[in-house]
Amino acid sequence: MALHDQDVYHEKDVFLENYKEMNKSLKIYIYPHKKTDPFANVLLPENSASPGGNYASESYFKIALSMSHFVTEDPSEADLFFLPFSIASMRHDKRIGIGGIQDFIKDYISTISKKYPFWNRTGGADHFYVACHSIGRTAMEKAPEVRINAIQVVCSSSYFLAGYTAHKDASIPQIWPRPGVTPSRHPSKRKMLAFYAGAMNSKVRESLVQTWINDTEISVHQKRLNTPYSESLLGSKFCLLAKGFEVNTARIGDAIYYGCVPVVLADYYDLPFADILNWSSFAVVVSTEDIAFLKTILKKRVDSGEYLKLHNNVLKVQKHFQWHKKPVDFDTFYMVLYELWLRRSSIRILNLFN
Structure with missing residues (x-):
């Protein structure tokens, strides 16, 4: 489909x-x-x-x-x-x-x-x-x-x-509880292909950073940022959610809140509300073995126009993550x-x- x-x-x-x-x-x-x-x-x-x-x-x-x-x-x-x-x-x-x-x-x-x-x-x-x-x-x-x-x-x-x-x-x-108006940014103004920042507390995160640390389109950081994440989340098309000590982190909520399409880098994870929500309609689930192919996978979504559908659907599910x-x-x-x-x-x- x-x-x-x-x-x-x-x-x-x-x-x-x-x-x-x-x-x-x-x-x-x-x-x-x-x-x-x-x-x-x-x-x-x-x-x-x-x-x-x-x-x-x-x-x-x-x-x-x-x-x-x-x-x-x-x-x-x-x-x-x-x-x-x-x-x-x-x-x-x-x-x-x-x-x-x-x-x-x-x-x-x-x-x-x-x-x-x-x-x-x-x-x-x-x-x-x-x-x-x-x-x-x-x-x-x-x-x-x-x-x-x-x-x-x-x-x-x-x-x-x-x-x-x-x-x-x-x-x-x-x-996270988030009072106030939900921020938004048009897809055309999201210049970075993908973003990640976080502690190096898993092999998945280490592999992600080692693979893409010098890339100009996929922005990865091997520690938490000292500045607010908001601009990076608003300025990126995709947000990389890499397994740390746990699969689930506040980053899922962060990505959806800022209208950034989640990219779930974790195997065998029961996604929130998976009985109800069709995650493939607003997120990209990538096997941890395919980290090296991330750019190809994500660019294909952008070039085909699929990214715009994903982004639009992220906005539709925001109400469920508040x-x-x-x-x-x-x-x-x-x-x-x-x-x-x-x-x-x-x-x-x-x-x-x-």
């Missing part, structure tokens, strides 16, 4: 119909905790209305969900149960720290399974948690029932990462909920509360 025939959605009509049903019927029960709980900072939404940093997606989701119409206080009507612990918050709590996260989650699951009947009736299959920090991939080592049964909505979503199961789990994008203080239809919050709706358990326990 030619690119101009592709929509940014796999099945737009199906998506919109299901989205409407999801918005009307999805119910989520959040395990309740009081403000006086000694670990309220880990379990309750942040007081800040504007969380920041690379892992803001965790906080924004929790804040948005807690204020949404999807929450029910009647667990008998819940489709899903939210485990509200924040791995990013645990890291900074001196009582827990990185070394105590696994024990905290083990104890938490043990506590709710004894206090409430919901976990045990499905083994946690209708439960989920959200985590964006990479340490989340090992956080469930002492709670294997969470890793195996629960829905893990995580940024670390490589097929080869221990504990991540495609189709059961879901990929969430690592998005957080808002108050969620807006089809933004990141709603897209995550839709992924959860697709994965909701069909198990119904009759007369459980009779």
Whole structure:
């Protein structure tokens, strides 16, 4: 299928119909905790209305969900149960720290399974948690029932990462909160073919920089820039997203926000919202073995006119890669909920509360 025939959605009509049903019927029960709980900072939404940093997606989701119409206080009507612990918050709590996260989650699951009947009736299959920090991939080592049964909505979503199961789990994008008007620049004014800058913390990045460090059309830098990335992102046709410690980084959100066509240099990666979005319509996925052919691959897109279609489609999907203080239809919050709706358990326990 030619690119101009592709929509940014796999099945737009199906998506919109299901989205409407999801918005009307999805119910989520959040395990309740009081403000006086000694670990309220880990379990309750942040007081800040504007969380920041690379892992803001965790906080924004929790804040948005807690204020949404999807929450029910009647667990008998819940489709899903939210485990509200924040791995990013645990890291900074001196009582827990990185070394105590696994024990905290083990104890938490043990506590709710004894206090409430919901976990045990499905083994946690209708439960989920959200985590964006990479340490989340090992956080469930002492709670294997969470890793195996629960829905893990995580940024670390490589097929080869221990504990991540495609189709059961879901990929969430690592998005910086960005207030204000979305910047734009016409494709004709994007003079650089491709751009990359970042730490040399993987063989993929090392190969990328070594191959293209002296090129005049592909701008690569072997460390983070001291100046804002915005001009480079706005001035480039393509933005290279090379795997570092993790595949998913804030660069995906950066590229899309600045209208730069993402070039994903990572193998076996479950792209965010891949159940819904047709990534080939607005991004270029290149095998890490083909780094040497990058210029040929990208120039072909430009010369054929395909780049203009890709760029136009990037603008169409921008709304899906944004957080808002108050969620807006089809933004990141709603897209995550839709992924959860697709994965909701069909198990119904009759007369459980009779």
